[in-house]
Amino acid sequence: MKVEVKQTNDGSHTLYVPALNEHYHSVHGALQEALHVFIKHGLEPVLANATTPINLLEIGFGTGLNAILTLQAFLTQKHSVLYDTLEKYPLPEEVIAQLQFENFILNPELLAYFRKLHAAPWNTEAAIRPNFTLQKLHADLENFALPANTYDLVYFDAFAPEKQPELWTDEIFAKIGQALKPGGVLVSYCAKGSFKRSLKAAGLTVEALPGPPGKREMTRARK
Template sequence: MKVEVKQTNDGSNTLFVPELNEHYHSVHGALQEALHVFIKHGLQPTLEQATEPIRLLEIGFGTGLNAILTLQTFLTQNHSVFYDTLEKYPLPEDLIKELHFENFMLNPELLDYFYKLHAAPWNETVAITGNFNLHKTHTDLETQTLPENHYHLIYFDAFAPEKQPHLWTDEIFRKMASALKPGGFLVSYCAKGSFKRSLKAAGLKVEALPGPPGKREMTRATKTN
């Protein structure tokens, strides 16, 4: 797919897909959205209850923003994480450089790690730091088999339901619910009623939480048993 680099309102960059008329992140602030949805309301509560290495699944590696912010968190943690991510359309190296993450990352050290995340080979586990292990799988969620009762946390960061409806079906959410450990979370920027109903139909407990800038709500779902 053809993509274009766009700056969002907090100064961070995202990508725009003309074919879908869709941005990879919120135009109100890519960085703010990722920190609020995935780190604050997903990773932080997962860390608070962690008693073993965290197993995390991201749907849509994209620009690597969620991954680098997760890695940043683990630079100051005694915990370790196995970060699995599924991506059907990996970005080319020249486009990754055009994102100019160095212009809005608060920690310059992160830039080296950012490029390591993207340079890591696909379909194998790579230790990016002593406690951050990355496994990028070049595939799509529909065909990928997920291990049962395996993940403490899922970042569901697919394009919007109206853009990729095949990724927002009851079957997809049953698959992810099965992959979560009891007590595990699924977090998403999306707050649509149909999405919440699918999560509930999959047996998850659903919370509507305050959204990032520009959005009233976001969603967190918990596997209760």
């Protein structure tokens, strides 16, 4: 799948897919969106109540932005995380090299970890640091069997429903719902009514939260 590197309004990079006419992140700011949706309203509340190692599932590894921001949080955390991430279209090395995350990852240690995330092998666990274990899965969510009652947190970061409708069905969210632990949380940038109805049909409690710059709302759901 052909992609092009684009700069967003906060200076951070995203990718554009001409075939879908879709960006990986908000053009208003890739970094701002990821911090607001996945870290502030997803990871931080889960960490505040965590008593065991956190099991995290990400749908859409993409540029690795959510993963490196999550790792950043664990630099000062006593907890550990098992970070599973599903990606149907892994990026080629020449695209990764163009991302220039140096522009907003000013911590040299964090930049080294970012490179390590991308260098990690697919379909096997890799210890990126003592409290951060990554498993990049080259897989299609539609056909991938998720383990039951496993995840404390899900980052749902697939392409928009109108671009990838097969990933926004009742069946998909029923699958994710059974994979969440009781009390587990799902967060997404999406706020469409059909998405919220699918989450509710999966037995999750849904709340609308203020969105990142450029979006009025985002969604958080809890099992």
